Amino acid sequence: MEYIKNFNVRNNRNLTMLVDFYELTMANGYLKTDVKDKIAYFDMFFRRVPDGGGYCIMAGIQQLCEYLSSLTFTDYDIDYLREKNLFDDDFLTYLKNFKFECDVWAIPEGNPVFPSEPLVTVRGPIIQAQFVETMILLTVNHQTLIATKASRITRAAKNRPVMEFGSRRAQGYDGAIYGARAAFIGGCSSTACTIADQMFGIPAVGTMAHSWVQLFDSEYDAFKAWTESYPDNCTLLVDTYNTLKSGVPNAIKVFDEVLKPLGKRPSGVRIDSGDITYLSKAVRKMLDESGYSDVKIVASNSLDEYIIRSILDNGACLDVFGVGERLITAKSEPVFGGVYKLVAVEDPKTGEITPKIKISENPEKITNPAFKNIYRIFDKDSNKAIADLLTIRGEEIDFTKPLTLFNPVHTWKKKTLNNYYAKELMVKIFDKGELVYESPEVKDIKEFCKKELDNLWAEVKRFENPHPYYIDLSQNLWNLKQELLMKYSSEFNK
Amino acid sequence: MEYIKNFNVRNNRNLTMLVDFYELTMANGYLKTDVKDKIAYFDMFFRRVPDGGGYCIMAGIQQLCEYLSSLTFTDYDIDYLREKNLFDDDFLTYLKNFKFECDVWAIPEGNPVFPSEPLVTVRGPIIQAQFVETMILLTVNHQTLIATKASRITRAAKNRPVMEFGSRRAQGYDGAIYGARAAFIGGCSSTACTIADQMFGIPAVGTMAHSWVQLFDSEYDAFKAWTESYPDNCTLLVDTYNTLKSGVPNAIKVFDEVLKPLGKRPSGVRIDSGDITYLSKAVRKMLDESGYSDVKIVASNSLDEYIIRSILDNGACLDVFGVGERLITAKSEPVFGGVYKLVAVEDPKTGEITPKIKISENPEKITNPAFKNIYRIFDKDSNKAIADLLTIRGEEIDFTKPLTLFNPVHTWKKKTLNNYYAKELMVKIFDKGELVYESPEVKDIKEFCKKELDNLWAEVKRFENPHPYYIDLSQNLWNLKQELLMKYSSEFNK
Structure with missing residues (x-):
C-alpha cells in the first residue's frame, strides 16, 4: 500500500507517549493488584451528533491501525518515567517489554454512525485496553468530526465540488493533514494541502493568491503572465482590486488575447471577498455576454453549510466552492465528544464475562x-x-x-x-495484538461513504x-x- | 537544548510539503517571469481578538524556527510534483537545490499581541517568501489561539491552578501536543499530555479514570488500592457512583485507614460530573468536618472561562481546575484568523523598496x-x-x-x-536563511508571558x-x- 510507504517517509513518529498521564498511573497501579489479570472490554462511542445533525461519518481507523501497530516504549521513554519517582521497576520493565495483545473491533471508515453505538471496541488485559484510550479517542474524535462536517457542507453545495482550503487555520499540522483526509472522505472533491495528496492521493488544487496579482505592475499583467503559464487549467482570482470594474474585465481581456488564439478555454474565475451572491450574478452575466458561459465561478470566503445554502437559495451563480477555516476546525461545533467506557470484565481463568454499566444522573x-x-x-x-x-x-x-x-x-x-x-x-481490526485489517484507499472510503449515505432516509439527513x-x-x-x-x-x- | 533533541527523536518529520498547492503553482509561475527576481516583504498579522477579548498571547515561534530550518524537498517530493504535469523542469531543479534565504522577524512568544500589527515579517526572494505562508499561518494561528484561550481561562480561575486535560478531544495529534505547549505558555500549570512533558517540560499530571473505580469489587476497594499505591500524592475521583453518598464517604474512610497511620495527608478529591457548585460546597463541608480541610477539591467537567467564573461567583469551593475540550479546541471561537499579506517589494538591483497595500471594501x-x-x-x-x-x-x-x-x-x-x-x-529570527534566534525554554516563556500581562492595564484585560x-x-x-x-x-x- 503506497500510503503506508509515504506515511513512514513523512511521519515516522512514535506517538506511544501521546497518552494522558493517568493511563500510566493507573497502569502502574493495576500491576500491583489482582485486577491486573482481568480482561477488560471498552467501547468508544459518542452521545450526540454535532450541529444538531442526524448522522456522523466514521473516520480515522487507518491512523488508529498505524498507531496500535507501532506501540513501543523507547529507553528514552522509560528513563523519563523513572525520573518521575512515581512508577515501580516492575512496571517500567513491563513497558520495556510491552507487546500489544488486544483484540479490537471497529466500524469501517465512511460508514454513517449514530449516538450510543460502539464505534470501536477493545478487549484485552486491563493495562493495555485502558492505555490506548487517549489515542483512540483523539484519532476517531478528530477525523469523525471533520468528515461529518464535510458531509454537511458538501450536501449543502448540492453536487457542486467543494475544495478543502483550510490548512492555514487548522489546529496544528495533523489538523491540516488528517483534516484534509477526513474532509475528502466526507465528500470534498479535493484539497489545497499538498502533503495530503502525497500521503493519501487526495487531489491537490490551487491557483493564485492576491499577492500574485499585487506583484505585477498591473492586474492585467498578472493575469496575462498566469494564463501564459497555465493555459490548460486557468482560474483567475478577480477580487484583488475591484471584481466588477477591474478583475473580470481584465480576466476576459486575457482570455480573449491569450487563450482564444491558442484555441483553449479558461477554467474559471475565483471571488474571495465581498457580497458573493451579488457579485456572482454580475460576474456570470459578464462572462456569458463575452462568450464564456462555460467558465466556472468559484467562491471561497468564510463559507460553511449554512452560508452555502443561503447564497444558493438567493440564486448565486456558483459552480465550485473553496471552504477553509469553518470546515477544517468544524467551527460551529469543534468538539466531537467521543468517550471510552468500560462495558465488561472477563475473568481470565473462567472466561466468564461480567457486564459493567456506568451510571449518571x-x-x-x-x-x-x-x-x-x-x-x-x-x-x-x-x-x-x-x-x-x-x-x-x-x-x-x-x-x-x-x-x-x-x-x-x-x-x-x-x-x-x-x-x-x-x-x-463492526470488523475485527486487531487479533491478539496483530493487525488483521487492511485499510481501503481513501478514495474508495469516500465512494463507500457516498453509497452508504444514499441508503439513509432523507429524513435522517435533514439539516x-x-x-x-x-x-x-x-x-x-x-x-x-x-x-x-x-x-x-x-x-x-x- | 534538550527539547530539540527530543523533537528530533519524536517528530522527525519533513513538513516542507505541508503547503497550499497554490504556493507551488505561483512559485513555478514566478520563475518564468521577471517577477522572480523581486524581493518581497510579507507581514503575518490578525484583525480581531477571539472571544471579544482585548489581547492575544503570541505563540508558536519555536516550531516556526524548526520548520524554516528544515525546509528540504526530497526526491520523492520532486517526483510527486513532476507527475502533476504542471511544473517546469527549471522549477523542479530549483526545488531540488532549494536553500532558504529569507530574513525573518517575529514577536517573541509570550508577548501580548494586538490586531493589525505584524507578528511575523518575512523578507526574501518572492518565491521563498511566498512559499512559507501556509506553515507560518498554521503554526502561529494555532498556538496563538490556544495560548490566548488559556490566558482567559486561567485568569478566570483567579490564581487557582488550571490543568490542561484536552488531548482526547484535540483536533489531531499536534493539536494535543502543541496545544498543551501553548496552553502552558498562556497560563496553565500542567497537562495530562505525557509527550508534551517529554518534549517541553510541561509537568504531566493525572490520577485515575472512572474505569479504575469500576474494575474493583467496590469503590472502597478501588480507593484503598489507589491510596496504597500513591500514598504521597493521592487524589481520588469521587463521582463514579454517587459523590455525596458513596464517593466522599469512601474517600474519607480510606484517608483515615490508609494514610493516617502513615502520617500522610491526602492531596485531593476530584468531581467530574453533576452540579459542581452544589457538590463542591457539600464536599468541602464533609472534608472539613472529617479533619481534611487541607484536602483540595478538583473540578473537571466541560469547563471554560465563563463557567469557571460563574461557579466561583456562586461560591463553589474549588481549588484546582482540569480543563479539556473547551481549551484544547478554543471551542467558543476555534479559528485564529491570522493572514499573510504582501506589504512591500524591493528592487534587487537598486534596493528601492516600494510599499504595497491590499485594499478591501x-x-x-x-x-x-x-x-x-x-x-x-x-x-x-x-x-x-x-x-x-x-x-x-x-x-x-x-x-x-x-x-x-x-x-x-x-x-x-x-x-x-x-x-x-x-x-x-520584533526580533530577527532568521538572517539570510540562517536561524539566529534561540528559543527560550517553555517555562521561561510562560514566566515572561505572566510578567508582560501584568504590564497591561486591567481595562485591556476585561472579559x-x-x-x-x-x-x-x-x-x-x-x-x-x-x-x-x-x-x-x-x-x-x-
Whole structure:
C-alpha cells in the first residue's frame, strides 16, 4: 500500500507517549493488584451528533491501525518515567517489554454512525485496553468530526465540488493533514494541502493568491503572465482590486488575447471577498455576454453549510466552492465528544464475562453494558437503513425470521419487520495484538461513504430537526441493562 | 537544548510539503517571469481578538524556527510534483537545490499581541517568501489561539491552578501536543499530555479514570488500592457512583485507614460530573468536618472561562481546575484568523523598496503597508503598556523627546507622552536563511508571558468590552498609507 510507504517517509513518529498521564498511573497501579489479570472490554462511542445533525461519518481507523501497530516504549521513554519517582521497576520493565495483545473491533471508515453505538471496541488485559484510550479517542474524535462536517457542507453545495482550503487555520499540522483526509472522505472533491495528496492521493488544487496579482505592475499583467503559464487549467482570482470594474474585465481581456488564439478555454474565475451572491450574478452575466458561459465561478470566503445554502437559495451563480477555516476546525461545533467506557470484565481463568454499566444522573450518559455486536437493518425493497440493533455478542438472533424492534425508552413503541436484511457493522481490526485489517484507499472510503449515505432516509439527513435514526437494543441486552440499573438503584437509594 | 533533541527523536518529520498547492503553482509561475527576481516583504498579522477579548498571547515561534530550518524537498517530493504535469523542469531543479534565504522577524512568544500589527515579517526572494505562508499561518494561528484561550481561562480561575486535560478531544495529534505547549505558555500549570512533558517540560499530571473505580469489587476497594499505591500524592475521583453518598464517604474512610497511620495527608478529591457548585460546597463541608480541610477539591467537567467564573461567583469551593475540550479546541471561537499579506517589494538591483497595500471594501481589512517596525510604549512610572507604535523601518524616531500619538482613524484624538520608554517588539529570527534566534525554554516563556500581562492595564484585560489597546502609526507611516489609499481611490473611481 503506497500510503503506508509515504506515511513512514513523512511521519515516522512514535506517538506511544501521546497518552494522558493517568493511563500510566493507573497502569502502574493495576500491576500491583489482582485486577491486573482481568480482561477488560471498552467501547468508544459518542452521545450526540454535532450541529444538531442526524448522522456522523466514521473516520480515522487507518491512523488508529498505524498507531496500535507501532506501540513501543523507547529507553528514552522509560528513563523519563523513572525520573518521575512515581512508577515501580516492575512496571517500567513491563513497558520495556510491552507487546500489544488486544483484540479490537471497529466500524469501517465512511460508514454513517449514530449516538450510543460502539464505534470501536477493545478487549484485552486491563493495562493495555485502558492505555490506548487517549489515542483512540483523539484519532476517531478528530477525523469523525471533520468528515461529518464535510458531509454537511458538501450536501449543502448540492453536487457542486467543494475544495478543502483550510490548512492555514487548522489546529496544528495533523489538523491540516488528517483534516484534509477526513474532509475528502466526507465528500470534498479535493484539497489545497499538498502533503495530503502525497500521503493519501487526495487531489491537490490551487491557483493564485492576491499577492500574485499585487506583484505585477498591473492586474492585467498578472493575469496575462498566469494564463501564459497555465493555459490548460486557468482560474483567475478577480477580487484583488475591484471584481466588477477591474478583475473580470481584465480576466476576459486575457482570455480573449491569450487563450482564444491558442484555441483553449479558461477554467474559471475565483471571488474571495465581498457580497458573493451579488457579485456572482454580475460576474456570470459578464462572462456569458463575452462568450464564456462555460467558465466556472468559484467562491471561497468564510463559507460553511449554512452560508452555502443561503447564497444558493438567493440564486448565486456558483459552480465550485473553496471552504477553509469553518470546515477544517468544524467551527460551529469543534468538539466531537467521543468517550471510552468500560462495558465488561472477563475473568481470565473462567472466561466468564461480567457486564459493567456506568451510571449518571443524566440518563443520556448511562452506558450500554456488555461486549456487543451491531447489526444495521435494511429494508429489502428500498435498501434504506431502518435501524441499528445492538446485541450481546454471542446471542443468537435469527435474521431469517421476522424481527421485532422496540424503542429502548418507550418500550411500547414496537415494529415488526418481515422484509429486511441485517449487516454486521463492526470488523475485527486487531487479533491478539496483530493487525488483521487492511485499510481501503481513501478514495474508495469516500465512494463507500457516498453509497452508504444514499441508503439513509432523507429524513435522517435533514439539516434541521432530522428524524432520529433508531438505535435499538436486543431484548437480551435491554433486560441486562435494566437489571444493572435496578441493582444500582437499590444500592444507592437505601 | 534538550527539547530539540527530543523533537528530533519524536517528530522527525519533513513538513516542507505541508503547503497550499497554490504556493507551488505561483512559485513555478514566478520563475518564468521577471517577477522572480523581486524581493518581497510579507507581514503575518490578525484583525480581531477571539472571544471579544482585548489581547492575544503570541505563540508558536519555536516550531516556526524548526520548520524554516528544515525546509528540504526530497526526491520523492520532486517526483510527486513532476507527475502533476504542471511544473517546469527549471522549477523542479530549483526545488531540488532549494536553500532558504529569507530574513525573518517575529514577536517573541509570550508577548501580548494586538490586531493589525505584524507578528511575523518575512523578507526574501518572492518565491521563498511566498512559499512559507501556509506553515507560518498554521503554526502561529494555532498556538496563538490556544495560548490566548488559556490566558482567559486561567485568569478566570483567579490564581487557582488550571490543568490542561484536552488531548482526547484535540483536533489531531499536534493539536494535543502543541496545544498543551501553548496552553502552558498562556497560563496553565500542567497537562495530562505525557509527550508534551517529554518534549517541553510541561509537568504531566493525572490520577485515575472512572474505569479504575469500576474494575474493583467496590469503590472502597478501588480507593484503598489507589491510596496504597500513591500514598504521597493521592487524589481520588469521587463521582463514579454517587459523590455525596458513596464517593466522599469512601474517600474519607480510606484517608483515615490508609494514610493516617502513615502520617500522610491526602492531596485531593476530584468531581467530574453533576452540579459542581452544589457538590463542591457539600464536599468541602464533609472534608472539613472529617479533619481534611487541607484536602483540595478538583473540578473537571466541560469547563471554560465563563463557567469557571460563574461557579466561583456562586461560591463553589474549588481549588484546582482540569480543563479539556473547551481549551484544547478554543471551542467558543476555534479559528485564529491570522493572514499573510504582501506589504512591500524591493528592487534587487537598486534596493528601492516600494510599499504595497491590499485594499478591501471592508476598512478593517485594509493592510498597513511597508516594511515596518513595532515599538511598545510604556509609562515610565507604572511600567504599563500605553500603545504599540508601528513605524516604517528605517525612519528615525527620537524616543528621548516627547512622543505624540494619534488615533489613525480619528486623527484629532492625540496624546503627547513625556514620561515613557519604548521597547522594540520584533526580533530577527532568521538572517539570510540562517536561524539566529534561540528559543527560550517553555517555562521561561510562560514566566515572561505572566510578567508582560501584568504590564497591561486591567481595562485591556476585561472579559467584556475591554478597552481597545492603542495600535498607532507613525506620522510617516500614516501619510504613506493615505497616499496609497488615494492612489487606489483615483484609479477605481473614475
